[in-house]
Amino acid sequence: QVQLVESGGGLVQPGGSLRLSCVASGDIFSSAVMGWYRQAPGKQRELVATIVSGDSTNYADSVKGRFTITRDNAKNTVYLQMSGLEPEDTAVYYCKLRMMFQSYWGQGTQVTVSS
Numbered sequence: 885q886v887q888l889v890e891s892g893g894g895l896v897q898p899g900g901s902l903r904l905s906c907v908a909s910g911d912i913f914s915s916a917v918m919g920w921y922r923q924a925p926g927k928q929r930e931l932v933a934t935i936v937s938g939d940s941t942n943y944a945d946s947v948k949g950r951f952t953i954t955r956d957n958a959k960n961t962v963y964l965q966m967s968g969l970e971p972e973d974t975a976v977y978y979c980k981l982r983m984m985f986q987s988y989w990g991q992g993t994q995v996t997v998s999s
Contacts, residue, residue: 886910886988888979893993896969900997904964906979906990916983918955918962922975922995929978935962946972969997 892904904920919934933943933953941953950968955961962979974997979990 886912886981888981888988888990890977890979890990890993893977893995895996895998897999898970898997900969901965901967902969902995904966904977904979904993904995906962906964908960908962908979908981908988912960912981913983914957916981919980919982920953920962920964921978921980922973923978923992924975927975932977933964966995969995971997973997 887909888906890904890906892902894902896902914937917934917936920932921929922932923929931944932947933941933951935941935953935955943951950966952965954963974995976992976994978992981988
C-alpha cells in the first residue's frame with residue numbers, strides 16, 4: 885500500500901519562499917511519476933509540476949521560473965521549492981504518485997501567501 889505524506893506548508897509573505905516535501909512509503913518504482921497539484925478555494929485542482937525518473941520535469945506556466953521540483957529516489961521523496969510566492973499561489977498543495985496505472989494522493993498541505 886502506497887502512502888504519501890506532505891509537509892512544509894505554512895503562511896508566508898508575498899515574495900517569500902517555502903519548500904514542500906512529500907515522502908512516499910511502500911513499494912515505489914523509480915519510474916513512478918511524482919508531482920504536485922494544488923487546489924484553491926472554489927477552484928478545480930490543477931497541476932503544478934511533475935517529475936519522472938531521469939529528472940524530466942514539467943511545470944504549469946503560472947509557476948515556471950519560480951518553482952522547482954526535484955526528487956530523491958533513495959529517500960522516495962519529492963520536493964517543491966517555491967520562490968517569489970504570490971497571493972494567487974494560496975492553495976492546498978497535494979502530492980501525487982502515479983505508477984502501474986494507479987494514482988495515489990497525499991492528504992495535502994496548506995500554503996497561504998499573505999501580508
